[in-house]
Amino acid sequence: MRDVLPEEAALRDWAMGQILAVYRRHGFVRIETPAVESLRLLLRSEGGENEKLIFRILKRGEKLQSADRPEDLADLGLRFDLTVPLVRYYAHNHARLPQPLKAIQIGPVWRAERPQHGRYRQFTQCDIDVLGVASEVAEIELILATTEALAALGLKDLTVRINDRRVLAAMAAHCGFEPSRAASVFIALDKLDKIGADGVGAELREAGHPADAVERLLALPGRATTPAALRALLGARAEEPAWAGLERILDTVAEQAAGRFRLVFDAALVRGMGYYTGPIFEVQHGDAASSIAGGGRYDRMVGRFIGRDVPATGFSIGFERVIGILVERGASGERDGDRVVLVFDEAMALGPVLALARELREQGHPVLLETRAKRMGKQLQELEARGFRRIGVMGADGTVEWRGPRGAGAGEAGP
Numbered sequence: 174m175r176d177v178l179p180e181e182a183a184l185r186d187w188a189m190g191q192i193l194a195v196y197r198r199h200g201f202v203r204i205e206t207p208a209v210e211s212l213r214l215l216l217r218s219e220g221g222e223n224e225k226l227i228f229r230i231l232k233r234g235e236k237l238q239s240a241d242r243p244e245d246l247a248d249l250g251l252r253f254d255l256t257v258p259l260v261r262y263y264a265h266n267h268a269r270l271p272q273p274l275k276a277i278q279i280g281p282v283w284r285a286e287r288p289q290h291g292r293y294r295q296f297t298q299c300d301i302d303v304l305g306v307a308s309e310v311a312e313i314e315l316i317l318a319t320t321e322a323l324a325a326l327g328l329k330d331l332t333v334r335i336n337d338r339r340v341l342a343a344m345a346a347h348c349g350f351e352p353s354r355a356a357s358v359f360i361a362l363d364k365l366d367k368i369g370a371d372g373v374g375a376e377l378r379e380a381g382h383p384a385d386a387v388e389r390l391l392a393l394p395g396r397a398t399t400p401a402a403l404r405a406l407l408g409a410r411a412e413e414p415a416w417a418g419l420e421r422i423l424d425t426v427a428e429q430a431a432g433r434f435r436l437v438f439d440a441a442l443v444r445g446m447g448y449y450t451g452p453i454f455e456v457q458h459g460d461a462a463s464s465i466a467g468g469g470r471y472d473r474m475v476g477r478f479i480g481r482d483v484p485a486t487g488f489s490i491g492f493e494r495v496i497g498i499l500v501e502r503g504a505s506g507e508r509d510g511d512r513v514v515l516v517f518d519e520a521m522a523l524g525p526v527l528a529l530a531r532e533l534r535e536q537g538h539p540v541l542l543e544t545r546a547k548r549m550g551k552q553l554q555e556l557e558a559r560g561f562r563r564i565g566v567m568g569a570d571g572t573v574e575w576r577g578p579r580g581a582g583a584g585e586a587g588p
Contacts, residue, residue, distance in 0.1 A: 174293060174294050174295045175293060175295075180505070180506070180560075181496070181500065181506075182506075183505070183506030184496065184499060184500065184504055184505060184506035185297075185492075185496055185506065186506055187506035188326055188492070188495065188496060188499065188506070189279060189299070189492075191322065191325040191326055192279070192299050192322045192325070192326070192490065193277065193279070194325070195318060195321050195322040195325050196277050196301055196318060196322060197277075199275075199301075199314065199317075199318040199321075200275055201275040201276060201277045201301050201318070202271070202275065202276065202277065203276075203277040203278070203279075204259075204262065204276050204277070204278060205278070205280070206252070206255070206258035206259065206261075206262050206278065206280075207252075207258070208251055208252060208280070208281065208283075209230065209249050209250070209251060209252070210249070210250060210251075210252050210257065210258055210261065211248070211249060211250075212227070212229060212230075212247055212248055212249055212250045213248075214257065214261055215227055215250045215252070215253065215257060217477070226253060226284040226285045226286050227250040227251070227253055227284075227285065228250060228251040228283045228284075228285050228294075229246075229247035229249070229250050230247055230248070230249040230250060230251070231246055231247050251282075251283040252282050252283070253282055253283065253284050254282055254298065254446075254489070255278045255280065255282060255298050255300045255489065256300070256302070256446070256448070256471065256474075256487055256489075257474075258278075259276060259278060259300070259302055259304075259487070260471075260474045260475050260477075260478065260485070261478065263304055263475055263483070263485075264475060264478030264479050265478075267479065267483075272305050273303060273304060273305030273306045274302075274303070274304040274305060275301070275302075275303050276300075276301065276302045276303075276304070277299075277300070277301055278298070278299075278300040278301075278302075279297065279298070279299045279300070279492075280297065280298065281295050281296065281297050281298075282295075282296060282297075282298050283295050284296075292493075293493060296491075296492065296493040297492040297493060298489050298490070298491070298492060299322075299489065299490040299492050300468075300487055300488070300489045300490075301315060301318060301319065301487065301488055302485060302486065302487035302488075303315065303485070303486055303487070304475065304483055304484070304485040305483060305484060305485075306484055306486075307472075307484035309418045309421045309422050309425075309452070311470075311484070311486045312418075312422050312452050312454070312470065312486055313421075313422055313425050313426055313429075315454075315468065315486060315487070315488040316333055316422070316426050316454060316488070317426065317429055318488075319456065319466055319468075319488045319490065320333065320430070320433065320434050320456065322490065323456065323458075323465070323466065323490070323495070324433065324434075326495060326499065327499070327502070327504065328458055328465075328495070328498065329433075329434075330458060330459045331433075331434035331435065331456055331457070331458060332434065332435040332436075332437060332456070332457045332458075333426070333434055333435065333436050333437070333454060333455070333456050334437055334438075334439040334442050334454065334455045334456075334457065334464075335419065335422060335423060335436070335437070335438055335439065335442070335452065335453070335454045336419075336438065336439055336440060336441075336442035336443075336452070336453050336454075337411075337415045337418065337419050337451055337452050337453065338444075338449045338450055338451060338452075338453060338469070338470075339411055339412055339414075339415035339450075339451060340400075340403065340407075340411050340415055340416075340419070340440070341355075341359060341362075341443060342355055342411070343407050343410035343411035343415075344390065344393055344403075344407065344440065345358050345359075345390065346410055347389075347393075347406070347407050347408075347410050348386045348387075348389040348390040348393070349383055349385065349386035349389065350382060350383075350386050350390070354382070356447060357380055357382075358377065358382065358390070359443050360443075360445070361373050361376045361377050361380070362390070362441060362443050363443035363444070363445050364376070365441050365443075366462050366463070367462070370391045373391065374387050374388070374391055377390075393406065393440055394439070394440040394441040397440050398437075398438065398440075399438055400416055400419045400420055400423070400438055401420075403438075403440055404416050415451070418451065418452060419438065419452065422452060423436060423438060434456075442454075442455060444467060444468075444469050446469070446471075448471045448473070448474050449469040449470060449471055450470055450471055450472045450473055451469065451470035451472065451486070452469060452470050452486070453467075453468070453469030453470070454467065454468060454469060454488070455467040458498060463494065464491065465490065465491050465494045465495055465498070466488060466489060466490045466491060467488070467489060467491075468486065468487045468488035468489055469486065469487075470484075470485070470486040471485050471486065471487070472484050472485060505560065511538055511562040511563050512538070512539050512541075512560055512561045512562050512563070513533050513538045513539065513540045513541070513561065513562070513563045513564075513565065514540070514541040514542075514543055514556050514561045514563075514564050514565070515529060515530055515533075515540060515541070515542050515543070515565045515567060515573075516543050516544075516545050516549075516552070516553075516556075516564060516565065516566045516567065517542070517543075517544065517545060517566075517567040518544070518545050518567075518569065519544045519545070521567070521569050525567070525571045526542065526567055529565070529567075529573065530542060538563075541561070543556070545566075549566075553576065563575060563576070564576040
């Protein structure tokens with residue numbers, strides 16, 4: 174968890190605005206869910222390893238005092254993603270929601286993991302989800318909308334990686350893993366980018382999986398770089414809809430991408446959440462090992478609440494990683510007009526100062542009011558260093574001397 178200073182906060186506001194604008198152009202509507210959810214809900218969500226990282230909230234008053242076992246001390250938890258709260262939200266409100274629902278969520282989530290560069294215990298996610306569309310049209314729209322949003326932030330060197338959970342299950346069966354232990358296989362394989370093939374292999378063997386099955390699994394992604402090639406190796410183990418869906422997504426998105434981003438089939442892509450049931454996808458920027466966005470289909474989650482399955486798929490932007498890239502580039506959040514500061518003597522009448530500030534704000538300029546310091550030269554230097562493009566020094570008679578980064582004098586027109 175960390176504090177955000179004003180300059181980065183402005184950048185975050187701008188980035189959120191860009192993302193929201195793109196998603197709204199694609200027909201998505203914004204919703205909000207609470208930060209706190211029932212611990213029972215969070216623990217039954219098939220959130221994979223993230224369920225172990227839940228920040229738990231202790232019971233209150235007599236309920237806490239009467240708790241007999243450690244596992245009974247908490248009844249609430251902070252959400253670890255935005256998908257689980259969305260499913261609960263949809264189950265409670267679906268009769269009043271548009272069908273299908275195309276939802277935007279932007280908000281903080283919490284995971285009690287070890288902080289490291291680019292990873293925090295509290296971080297912001299930007300999600301879009303489509304609930305009520307069973308076809309691959311939902312995945313196609315999510316991928317196109319998310320890559321457009323990232324491009325609006327100036328991120329051009331993007332690669333979208335795609336796979337399908339049903340294909341992964343077929344791979345595990347083909348290699349000789351027990352179906353009942355497939356989840357542990359996927360958890361290990363999901364670490365391939367972090368610990369490499371040797372690390373994944375060691376983890377699988379230590380878990381008691383057959384060495385020959387491990388060897389076959391790790392060799393598969395290199396032997397099959399397209400769905401057709403992998404299908405030829407696996408035979409009829411994976412369902413026909415999985416292959417047809419992958420081909421449709423890849424072909425349609427590639428046609429629409431028109432060189433704006435790369436698209437690849439990745440047989441080793443897993444995604445850590447256990448609730449995924451179909452296509453899964455991630456976005457990488459440049460040659461970074463970590464993804465900046467990811468998602469997939471989760472058709473069986475809503476059914477746990479309302480007794481019938483509802484097709485659903487979503488895509489989440491890792492906002493903190495994106496902001497980290499923008500900060501490294503020196504990006505600024507002040508995009509809505511030149512920043513202006515009006516410097517005035519505290520003894521002078523405020524009326525003319527406030528009137529000029531209002532006029533400038535109506536023209537679209539962010540305006541800061543500052544009283545004149547004793548060492549005005551130093552004050553002006555500090556204001557320029559803070560990014561103010563135009564500085565107006567107001568005289569006692571109401572006149573304004575405009576200064577820019579290059580020290581423009583009184584003869585130059587104002588903003």
